[in-house]
Structure formats: C-alpha cells, structure tokens
Amino acid sequence: MDQLLEKVKFDEKGLVGAIVQDHATREVLMFAWMNRESLGLTLRERRAWYWSRSRGKLWLKGETSGHTQKIHDIRLDCDGDALLLLVEQHGGACHTGFRSCFYRAERNGEWTEDGEKIFSSEQVYGR
Amino acid sequence: MDQLLEKVKFDEKGLVGAIVQDHATREVLMFAWMNRESLGLTLRERRAWYWSRSRGKLWLKGETSGHTQKIHDIRLDCDGDALLLLVEQHGGACHTGFRSCFYRAERNGEWTEDGEKIFSSEQVYGR
Numbered sequence: 001m002d003q004l005l006e007k008v009k010f011d012e013k014g015l016v017g018a019i020v021q022d023h024a025t026r027e028v029l030m031f032a033w034m035n036r037e038s039l040g041l042t043l044r045e046r047r048a049w050y051w052s053r054s055r056g057k058l059w060l061k062g063e064t065s066g067h068t069q070k071i072h073d074i075r076l077d078c079d080g081d082a083l084l085l086l087v088e089q090h091g092g093a094c095h096t097g098f099r100s101c102f103y104r105a106e107r108n109g110e111w112t113e114d115g116e117k118i119f120s121s122e123q124v125y126g127r
Numbered sequence: 128m129d130q131l132l133e134k135v136k137f138d139e140k141g142l143v144g145a146i147v148q149d150h151a152t153r154e155v156l157m158f159a160w161m162n163r164e165s166l167g168l169t170l171r172e173r174r175a176w177y178w179s180r181s182r183g184k185l186w187l188k189g190e191t192s193g194h195t196q197k198i199h200d201i202r203l204d205c206d207g208d209a210l211l212l213l214v215e216q217h218g219g220a221c222h223t224g225f226r227s228c229f230y231r232a233e234r235n236g237e238w239t240e241d242g243e244k245i246f247s248s249e250q251v252y253g254r
Contacts, residue, residue: 004237031146073232075241
C-alpha cells in the first residue's frame with residue numbers, strides 16, 4: 001500500500017485529481033479529488049472514496065444515493081499527479097441525475113445538454 | 128465563444144483541468160490544464176492547446192512531436208470546473224512514448240506498466 005502511495009504526487013493541498021471512467025462502456029463519468037487517506041481507503045476497500053474540497057471531509061461515493069463505484073482498476077499517469085479509476089457504476093455518477101457529470105457539450109457556441117438522465121435528484125437526495 | 132468561457136469555473140490560479148479521451152476507442156489519454164486563453168484557442172482552432180504549469184506558458188499539443196489532437200467534442204461537467212475533450216490523437220499522447228499517459232496500473236500492490244508503447248521518446252524529442 002505504502003509503495004503505491006509514495007509514487008503519487010499530491011499537490012500543495014495534499015490532493016490528487018481522479019478521473020472516473022465506466023470500466024465497461026468507457027464513458028468518463030466524473031472528476032473528483034483524493035487525499036492520501038481517501039486513496040488508501042479506495043485501494044483497501046475497492047470502492048471509491050474522495051475528498052470533498054467544499055465540505056472539507058472524506059466522502060464515500062454512493063453513501064447517500066446508493067450509487068456506489070466498485071473499483072476494477074486504478075491507473076497512475078506518467079507524472080504521478082493524476083489517477084484514472086475504472087469502476088462499475090451503480091446508478092448515476094452525477095448528483096444531477098445524469099449518468100455522467102459531463103452531460104453538457106459544446107454545440108454551436110453554447111453548452112447544450114447531451115446526456116442520459118437516469119434518476120431524479122429530488123427523489124434520491126430529497127432536494 | 129464568450130458564452131462558453133463564462134460558464135467555466137477557472138480556479139484561483141486561472142486554470143481548469145481537462146481530461147483527454149480518444150473519441151474512437153474511448154481510451155483516456157492524458158490530463159492537462161487549460162487557462163482561459165488556451166481554451167479559447169482550442170475552441171477556435173479545434174486542436175488542443177494547454178497551459179504548462181511547470182513552464183508557465185501555453186503549449187500546442189504536438190508542436191514538437193507532431194502528435195497533435197484534433198478536437199471532436201468538448202464537454203463540461205456539472206460544476207463547470209472540469210472539461211472533457213474527445214480527440215483524434217495522432218501518434219501518442221504521452222511524452223514517454225506510450226499512447227496514453229495512464230500506462231501504469233495497480234497490480235498486487237505495485238504500479239506496473241500496462242500500456243501500448245508506440246514511439247521512441249528519444250527519436251521524437253531527442254532526449
């Protein structure tokens with residue numbers, strides 16, 4: 001475990017960016033941040049833990065929504081400062097109800113919704 | 128153009144992270160940073176421009192290597208603070224010679240090379 005963690009270059013805030021991709025469809029689902037502790041938990045438990053910069057705490061993906069991410073593969077980039085997680089996504093990755101957080105695409109000079117909405121955020125989060 | 132740029136949340140350093148994915152194979156190739164100017168150039172020219180944090184300047188992907196990235200799609204995440212570029216990658220995305228920068232995977236507690244090497248970095252960069 002330490003051998004893995006020591007190769008990761010955490011930034012001045014102690015964070016590393018993690019790209020999350022569906023292991024089967026290869027759709028990019030989200031981008032989130034990890035600190036050393038959340039990466040350690042993710043490696044150990046094989047489910048995705050992140051660091052919330054806005055709330056200043058660890059979060060287990062799916063803890064509220066049930067939309068967990070089971071880890072299939074974890075990859076590190078050449079510089080050691082970005083991670084790629086290949087996951088089995090239960091439900092949707094995005095809190096808005098879309099399967100992927102990247103549901104807006106550039107179309108004729110505007111960001112246009114272009115994604116698969118798979119749940120109601122009101123029903124899941126009550127807001 | 129301004130309409131697109133104003134929806135992007137650049138961080139305190141004026142940067143936004145960009146995930147780069149092969150539009151055909153859906154392989155995640157690299158992660159890089161953009162400032163407002165590089166995103167503007169990328170949108171206008173439909174080829175990928177980034178901001179180098181280490182060199183403190185704009186860089187056109189492929190300027191030295193010829194391994195350019197033609198833009199097929201640009202997507203923005205729910206929070207507006209991460210971009211996803213779908214590109215046509217000529218040659219390799221990684222300066223090490225691998226097609227993807229994410230050529231190391233966790234295997235039995237170690238980062239192990241697991242990627243397609245497609246060029247010699249010595250031949251391309253002379254180092």
